[in-house]
Amino acid sequence: MIDAVDHSDARPTSETTEGGAEAIGDDALPEFRQWQERVKGTNISKETLLATDYLNHFNEITMLIDMVPDMPEFLEECRKWQPKSYTEHFRTSDFVERELAIEAYDHAPSIYKSRLTETISYMNNVVEWGLEHLSDAIDQHEPDLLRIHAHSTGKTLRRLNEVASGIIHGTCRVSGVLTAITQSDIDFKWRNSFIRAAE
Numbered sequence: 001m002i003d004a005v006d007h008s009d010a011r012p013t014s015e016t017t018e019g020g021a022e023a024i025g026d027d028a029l030p031e032f033r034q035w036q037e038r039v040k041g042t043n044i045s046k047e048t049l050l051a052t053d054y055l056n057h058f059n060e061i062t063m064l065i066d067m068v069p070d071m072p073e074f075l076e077e078c079r080k081w082q083p084k085s086y087t088e089h090f091r092t093s094d095f096v097e098r099e100l101a102i103e104a105y106d107h108a109p110s111i112y113k114s115r116l117t118e119t120i121s122y123m124n125n126v127v128e129w130g131l132e133h134l135s136d137a138i139d140q141h142e143p144d145l146l147r148i149h150a151h152s153t154g155k156t157l158r159r160l161n162e163v164a165s166g167i168i169h170g171t172c173r174v175s176g177v178l179t180a181i182t183q184s185d186i187d188f189k190w191r192n193s194f195i196r197a198a199e
Contacts, residue, residue: 035107036049044104045168045169048167049109050113050116051090051097051101057084058164065150065154069146069147083120090102112170116167119167122160123157127153129153130150133149
């Protein structure tokens with residue numbers, strides 16, 4: 001077995017919380033407080049004005065990837081999955097407060113939005129890379145390799161999902177939260193994982 005990409009250094013922790021009010025300037029604080037009141041009692045975070053329902057988009061593809069080793073035909077369903085921005089997701093979501101979520105997003109502290117966008121970009125790349133390797137394993141009739149790639153892809157997506165959830169809830173330090181998850185780091189670890197798996 002191989003080790004999936006593990007970024008324990010980026011684990012969200014309550015010890016490094018930066019509240020939403022501290023993440024914006026004094027001039028914008030009154031408006032931010034108003035929006036905190038508007039989202040009170042909803043499934044939108046008062047700390048960041050963001051909603052974790054967005055992550056359901058990635059829960060879907062993670063679940064499908066998990067099924068591919070036992071049902072390789074599900075790879076076609078995986079290929080139908082497409083990246084969506086935060087607002088694109090909510091425009092087609094069944095989320096009860098979807099209109100409020102879209103409107104609140106425009107008023108969320110930029111530091112949370114930028115870190116979330118960065119994390120989502122990594123997740124989209126992991127999906128793309130993972131599907132490429134799943135397809136190769138199926139074409140090569142390598143069921144063991146297929147299972148390894150599916151496990152690595154799923155584990156990495158879940159790890160990044162934890163980071164994204166921490167950002168959305170405002171329970172992790174957003175400044176440098178992805179320091180340990182650089183593009184080259186992921187690429188290096190994935191390439192070496194797949195090389196070891198093929199040996």
